[in-house]
Amino acid sequence: MGLNRLDFGIIALYLTGITLFGLHFRKKQRSLRDYFLAGREIPWWAIALSIVAAETSTLTIISIPGLAYDTNLTFLQVVIGYVVGRIVIAFLLLPHYFRGDLFTAYELIDRRFGPKLRSLTAGLFLLTRAAAEGVRVYAVSIVVSIALGTGELASIAIITLLTLIYTFEGGLAAVIWTDVVQTAIYVGGTLIGMATILHLVPGGWTAIHAAAASAGKLQVFDFRAGLRLPYTFWSGVIGGTFLTVASHGTDQLIVQRLLAARGQKQSSTALVTSGVAVLFQFALFLIVGTMLWAYYGGTRTQFSGPDRIYPTFIVKHMPHGISGLLIAAILAAAMSNLSAALNSLSSSAVMDFYARLRPATDERQRMRLARTATFLWALVLFALAVIALHRTGRVVEVGLQIASVAYGALLGAFLLGVLTRRANQSGAMVGMFFGFAVELYLWLWTQVPWTWWVMVGTAVTFGVGWVVSAMLTTSQAQENR
Numbered sequence: 001m002g003l004n005r006l007d008f009g010i011i012a013l014y015l016t017g018i019t020l021f022g023l024h025f026r027k028k029q030r031s032l033r034d035y036f037l038a039g040r041e042i043p044w045w046a047i048a049l050s051i052v053a054a055e056t057s058t059l060t061i062i063s064i065p066g067l068a069y070d071t072n073l074t075f076l077q078v079v080i081g082y083v084v085g086r087i088v089i090a091f092l093l094l095p096h097y098f099r100g101d102l103f104t105a106y107e108l109i110d111r112r113f114g115p116k117l118r119s120l121t122a123g124l125f126l127l128t129r130a131a132a133e134g135v136r137v138y139a140v141s142i143v144v145s146i147a148l149g150t151g152e153l154a155s156i157a158i159i160t161l162l163t164l165i166y167t168f169e170g171g172l173a174a175v176i177w178t179d180v181v182q183t184a185i186y187v188g189g190t191l192i193g194m195a196t197i198l199h200l201v202p203g204g205w206t207a208i209h210a211a212a213a214s215a216g217k218l219q220v221f222d223f224r225a226g227l228r229l230p231y232t233f234w235s236g237v238i239g240g241t242f243l244t245v246a247s248h249g250t251d252q253l254i255v256q257r258l259l260a261a262r263g264q265k266q267s268s269t270a271l272v273t274s275g276v277a278v279l280f281q282f283a284l285f286l287i288v289g290t291m292l293w294a295y296y297g298g299t300r301t302q303f304s305g306p307d308r309i310y311p312t313f314i315v316k317h318m319p320h321g322i323s324g325l326l327i328a329a330i331l332a333a334a335m336s337n338l339s340a341a342l343n344s345l346s347s348s349a350v351m352d353f354y355a356r357l358r359p360a361t362d363e364r365q366r367m368r369l370a371r372t373a374t375f376l377w378a379l380v381l382f383a384l385a386v387i388a389l390h391r392t393g394r395v396v397e398v399g400l401q402i403a404s405v406a407y408g409a410l411l412g413a414f415l416l417g418v419l420t421r422r423a424n425q426s427g428a429m430v431g432m433f434f435g436f437a438v439e440l441y442l443w444l445w446t447q448v449p450w451t452w453w454v455m456v457g458t459a460v461t462f463g464v465g466w467v468v469s470a471m472l473t474t475s476q477a478q479e480n481r
Contacts, residue, residue, distance in 0.1 A: 007324030014328035022166025035171035047270035053179035057337035066306030068289025081240015083275035105255040112417035122352035128406035134384025140334035182332035189329030230449030239451030246407035408457015409435040431465025
């Protein structure tokens with residue numbers, strides 16, 4: 001069927017409207033506190049929706065349905081871990097973040113260990129977040145190229161430029177409030193998409209449920225044991241918990257939103273509420289994939305990859321108007337995630353590096369630098385997305401793999417800081433080195449699925465860091481005798 005003028009009009013209206021809405025917040029950016037933390041005046045419900053939007057990229061919307069199309073609903077076991085992990089963060093890490101006036105997650109590391117480890121953890125965040133985000137930006141080019149026929153390179157450029165405009169000007173306030181709008185758009189669009197698929201499949205939900213159940217597509221829990229199975233109850237819940245404690249407790253992308261709340265209680269409420277919303281959301285996208293499997297009869301011959309199934313269906317089979325709305329919904333998720341990445345990368349680069357080296361810089365110069373850093377990170381992510389153009393497979397798993405490689409080392413260092421008094425900076429740095437090396441080994445040279453990497457990396461970092469710290473303390477004590 002393809003898109004018509006109505007669809008293109010809806011997409012253009014959305015892109016123009018959301019950019020202008022984000023620009024509306026420019027006047028409120030008078031200091032770094034305004035630009036990076038939205039003046040710490042954001043209500044909990046807006047932060048909750050922004051957290052959901054920040055972790056819901058185009059990867060989620062196009063790749064999770066493709067995952068369900070190929071397999072079943074067992075990915076939900078990982079999402080259960082996402083909820084558990086948020087509860088752990090609320091009790092374990094948030095109290096530490098709200099002791100003092102912090103701008104980034106890595107200032108907590110500086111306060112506990114020192115500036116060297118802060119630089120190491122912040123640098124690791126910048127490296128892996130940029131790499132993972134490059135894959136996410138690439139994912140949107142799949143949708144835009146299918147829908148608009150612009151080519152993947154031009155698609156990446158269009159979305160990056162439009163997102164940069166309002167993020168550059170409006171800071172975190174623009175990011176969060178556009179996230180709220182964009183979450184409503186892509187969730188609403190997905191619900192409309194589900195209703196359309198139900199209408200197109202003869203027999204509706206009854207027929208879909210019967211076919212999917214007989215083929216084992218509705219399986220949620222898998223209690224088998226085995227380190228090579230990515231989506232079992234054990235790897236999903238345990239791995240999902242460790243992944244979330246790392247991604248939402250040590251990654252500036254999410255921690256920055258938590259620090260923008262009006263207090264610790266509101267921050268905790270936002271975090272836990274976002275977990276319930278994410279569980280609903282992933283279930284929604286997985287069911288869409290199952291419904292598409294029923295519609296296409298389970299065939300994959302007409303698709304070059306699983307990530308193209310849902311966007312191709314939208315463009316070719318959705319009624320005009322609805323297809324435009326759904327493409328706009330996918331772009332909403334892409335722009336919200338990209339804007340979050342730009343602002344968090346900029347905040348860490350400025351606060352964890354430049355501001356420490358140039359503490360005497362006045363607020364106006366820092367604001368100018370913050371916007372410059374946002375622009376430069378947009379160029380970096382654009383370049384990384386272009387590099388990712390030739391990557392195949394389910395991109396949601398590629399993005400999670402890249403992030404997971406560093407999360408274990410980061411979480412291990414944070415746990416050494418909040419759970420022990422004996423750990424010191426040198427020991428934690430050695431632990432991070434070993435933890436990161438082990439995770440790289442798991443990624444490049446083993447068949448151990450990504451769901452286990454964060455747990456293993458955390459355990460290695462914590463264990464080695466604690467032992468080395470103890471050895472160094474004993475050695476120093478002996479020298480002082």
